[in-house]
Amino acid sequence: MAKGLVLVTGGNSGIGQACVKRFLEKGHKVINVDRVHTGEADNANEIKEVFDLTDLDQLKTWSDELVEKYGVPKIIVNSAGISRMDYLIDSQLQDWRDMFELNVFAIYEVSKVFANHLVAGNQSGRIINISSQAGKNGYRGLSGYVASKHAVIGLTKSAAIEFAPKNILVNAVCPGIVETSMKHRERVDGGKIRGMTAEEIYKEDCSQVPLSRTAQPEEVAGVVAFLASDEASYLTGQAINVTGGMTMH
Template structure:
């Protein structure tokens, strides 16, 4: 009988932060399909306390920018004896405006959710693993905006560049603890956030959402924009034994748009 490639995930616990929709939802579903136990966290969930939804699924409401809430979530994991083997941080937001017209509160909100949010979840997760003397994997869904500049997205771009800096630094610090830290950098992915960006960005640039979408399609060498599952597949790889010798990396999932 041929062994399944990811059969080791059946005994793993995966903490997916930002799992209610889009890429995060696909990531959670992908690990559940591999029979992993998934702890789904998102600000959109109603239950403030960690609740078991089914045999392999837990859910909890968490605002990743709120340190008290992040700390409380890890305390609840401790109480229930749940030690995640893998942290997948997907939670993020974007705002659209030209740099000179942008609002400082939008810049701050991008920083709070995208950068500080990852900082807090990764910080408390590594502390948790070290206390338990356990190895683990940290995967953050960043963006090709963490490597490139994009018009009308200065706050988002800055926050995503900063996340990659945290990935590289943390990877160096926890390598001795057998904790791998990597990022996935998606390109144009068909999510609710991307659809909103086409409306808002098109309005700023004097284009219809359809015109923006046509422009998006024309920029991808592989000829199509991505799906949440395209990203989830790479996250699955990074969560598996196949990536054990990788850390501090930022993998592009862009259909060829970004090649570095």
């Protein structure tokens, strides 16, 4: 797509941060939305917005104000997400609610309100949702996260069908084991419930990947950038694995 306005949620860390950087490098203006304020942007084309995406009652009002101020984003990257670790038998309903509020409901609301702005302006666009290989497989200690990421893929497929007549393409990216602060915390939490050290879990992670290593956030951001490009003009409703061969379907 031509250079335009990009919205990235969860852009202050991990995959979201790598996506912000990649789009800035390609000359886009980027609205980086995160619930945490980290100071002023270093790049003149980056707009930092502080908003809690789980505040669903205020999300539409916030989005209207954002569009009035900056225009309609033509590329929306839903990257914000959280995980909680526990075995299902020990899990807490509130943890599930927290994960679904950000991992699913926020994506639903963000996609809906900005798609409405695109349709109202008769504009094409792209929506790219960060799911996970946990959206295709089950993992011990991550039942709530797995369920939420499966939901992201289902939402992506249905939205792709509904928005196709408007030329709004909707796809998901399903990363594998990516070296982010969330993954590092998961290794600590997972170690506690499995009786292992974080280093042992890291070695186990690498041993499960055919490429024998974990991913960097920039490798996922490259696929996101491809989905936003003209080269991906005939792709919609897909859930693309970026897993080093760990997931192959």
